[in-house]
Amino acid sequence: GENVEQHPSTLSVQEGDSAVIKCTYSDSASNYFPWYKQELGKRPQLIIDIRSNVGEKKDQRIAVTLNKTAKHFSLHITETQPEDSAVYFCAASSDFGNEKLTFGTGTRLTIIP
């Protein structure tokens, strides 16, 4: 089955700086890669996703890049703000669509004011 590794497990960044979180996956058939943000005690929220036919996708301060050859994808957050503090999870799906996501273990991002 699919295996997703996520690094780092914790990340502290000065407000205004950029944050980068990296994930690798094992199944070359994986074709859907979402990122979720989870604040303490709350539900995971989809913040951006990318499919394997695209190398990069951007939404305001958030971007995701995908390297299919190396089987890794990354989340980039620019101009970080205190409200970006949360746990971020990457995921991958090796099914046709999004039926079964395999999640990484999460990155706790802390923005230092």
Next chain:
Amino acid sequence: NAGVMQNPRHLVRRRGQEARLRCSPMKGHSHVYWYRQLPEEGLKFMVYLQKENIIDESGMPKERFSAEFPKEGPSILRIQQVVRGDSAAYFCASSPNRDTGYTFGSGTRLTVV
């Protein structure tokens, strides 16, 4: 649209009792997914259902766990004879089709005492 509704938010059960977790998907969503999250860990896939059908239950423990999504009413995740190791947050998600990202509910936090 009220989003994905899960109830109860918190559930306390004694060892050996049954736990029933309910999930009402977003309006227009016919795909339902259940995930389990242990403290400080990522989400683990349990089961994927469409109306009246279990599509993929590869993440469900073979014993004591069952799920359904009847023609009318919410999806139910049922855990019989709960044990301490069942204590976790159980998240339900829904989507309108296989190609659209999930929307998660707020979760049910099950505590077995």
